[in-house]
Amino acid sequence: MKLDVPNRLGAEARLGIGVFGTAFALFVVRFLVPRPIAMSNNGDGGRVLCGAGITWKGLPEPFVHLAYTAAPDAPPCRPTYLLTQSWLADLAVRIAGAAGFPRTLSLVVLGLLSSVIAAAAISAIVLGLPYRRRTRLFVAAGLLLVVADSAFFGYFAAILGEGTAFLGLLLVAGGLLLTAREGRWSYAGLAVTFAGGVLAVNAKVQTLTILPILAPAILLVRPGGLRGVRRWASAVLVIGAIGAVTLYAQQSVEPAxxxxxxxxxxxxxxxxxxxxxxxxxxxxxxxxxxxxxxxxxxxxxxxxxxxxxxxxxxxxxxxxxxxxxxxxxxxxxxxxxxxxxxHPARTLEVLNRAATDQLTARPDYLGSFEQDAGFPPHAQEYRVPVVSWLTGLIAPLGLFALVPIWLIVAVRAWFHRRTALGVVLALLFAVSVTQFGTAALGDGIEGIKHQSVALFSILIALVLCSSPLNRRSEPTVP
Structure with missing residues (x-):
């Protein structure tokens, strides 16, 4: 039995590397072939650019700028609130600077960085699921379809905040699942959960509400191999670290x-x-x-x-x-x-409209191509339209379509409430519902775009719901 442990660890490592390599290769092809795609600026992109050290007075743009270069005489700026997309953008600026393009943000570099994180997050989820390889590969395929969908993928190479919200939620899901495994997997899971939590919570002001949902999820997942004080101390440490980074980051911005x-x-x-x-x-x-x-x-x-x-x-x-x-x-x-x-009747009316917006999945004013690509203003790509096409079919039903989806995830979360998978499903369900309500009732504009985090959360949860459907699935580790 002891001799079998290294073999299992080696098989798990090969699985993780294989999933990561395959996912990243597919994302690169999906991103760059036959031409790069991104998401155009809706007018708020100046905050992300400012956080990356680039002053930009941008109005809504019908085309994508694949490179943003700071003017030599542009005054320095500080954003009025933090978006973690600025951190990835700043890293992309530094990479461009090392290549001889100072103070330039390349959306191609930004998209590749995001693709690396997305592939790593999917690999973490696959490794965290305690099921046979066939089931886990099935989940990986479902995750790839959601992440690469045209409604979401363009945000990874954009000066908008939604991209890091998606990445953070994926990392949190993978981190919590890994935390429940034995040995070093558990410590790796805590680190991944911390990284994902910081990215997701600080992606936008709207996503700050994820923190009070994430904290109990971290406490509920039982770290494999850790018992007693060590178990609770590790959970409290991760929660405190996410809270401390969030507090520091949000207070280090320009007074609004x-x-x-x-x-x-x-x-x-x-x-x-x-x-x-x-x-x-x-x-x-x-x-x-x-x-x-x-x-x-x-x-x-x-x-x-x-x-x-x-x-x-x-x-x-x-x-x-x-x-x-x-x-x-x-x-x-x-x-x-x-x-x-x-006015409950009016509230239901607004919520029903918001549910239609959420399932519509994609606003029509965010273009996908740069102007030199030869497409008309606001033109969009549809390279991977499967998930958003399906949600678009049921979008006119509004709450009559969205509520049953919530119920499926909620029932699955309750059925697996004693496992890390149940905690992850409950977390994604809670994030989806709270983001839905915040966007629906807290703002009257850009309803489809503001519902994207809620939709992404519930779609990832639906994919994870499919993992225990295989009755022959068995845990891969004790």
Whole structure:
């Protein structure tokens, strides 16, 4: 039996290396052949570039810039909140500098870096699943289909925050599964969980809510071979490290200037009023319901009816009204939450629309190609459309399609609640639901894009749900 242990370890190592090599090779081909693809800037990309040391005053762009070069006379900048995509972008800038292109971000280099991490994360998940090789390879194929799907893959080579959210969640899933294994696998799993947690939690302000979900998941997974104080100490250490890095990173940014002129270092405060404003005038006072009753419930004057359906950046928004400063105090999340809590039918309507947005999977305004590729503005690639095509088919059903998917994952998580797989499924389910609610009720614009993290989470969970379906599967290690 002892002689069999090295053989098993060698087989596991070969499996992990094989999955990583195959995944990375497929990602490279998918990324670069016949031409590089990425995701164009929606107008918010300046934050990622700023975090990488490149000042960029960019508006929404119909084409992809494969290289961003800082102007020689551009003043230095600091982002108002951190996106971990900036860390990968900064590394890509350093690689370009070593190659003789100082202060240049190559999206090709960024995409290759992300592909390496994605391949490693899939390998970690495969190694963490305690099932036979056939079952684990089946899961690997499903993960490849999701990660490489045209709705998600372009974010890896983009100056947007969603890419590192996807990578972080994959790493967290693989890390938690590895943590439950015996011996050195467990320590490797804790390290992978830490790396993934930092990436996912700090990917966007919206993803900061992942931290309170991730913490109990780390505590619930039992590290293989660790018992008693060592078990709890290791879990607390990982949670504390993720929290400390998050606190340090988010407090090291430029103080945000809110629309009312005040400054604060709290992440996202420069857009908090904008988000609430859009939620009010696009989700609630949308001109499709009883506008006067909605305004009264929100404590806004009847004259604001003329701005129904007009968001913050509309040519005629309520914020330009002379009376707006008098009612700015009503632009709070508490006011929005109170409205939705007292109007359940309207809340369900908004949630149903958000479910359709989520299953639509891909916004039509984020192009995939650079201008020299010869495609029209906003043109998109469909090299791997399987998953997003399937979700698009059921998107018109809204909550009638999304809720059953949630139930499948929730039931599987409960059925495997005593295992690391059950913890991972519960984590992905909770992330998907909370990201769904945050994006649906907290902002009235870019609904499809803001739902991408929720959709990615639940799709990864669905793939993992398939792993225990093979009844002949047996643990590969004691």
């Amino acid at each position: 200037r809110a629309p009312d002129g005040t400054y604060t270092a709290f992440p996202g405060d420069d857009s908090r009023e904008i988000n609430v404003f859009n939620s009010i005038f696009l989700n609630i006072v949308d001109g499709k319901h009883d506008t006067q009753a909605d305004l009264a419930a929100l404590g806004l004057p009847p004259s604001f009816a003329q701005y129904a359906g007009n968001g913050w950046w509309h040519p005629h928004p309520a914020r330009v009204d002379p009376r707006y400063p008098q009612y700015r105090t009503q632009m709070t999340r508490g006011n929005v939450i109170a409205f939705f809590a007292s």
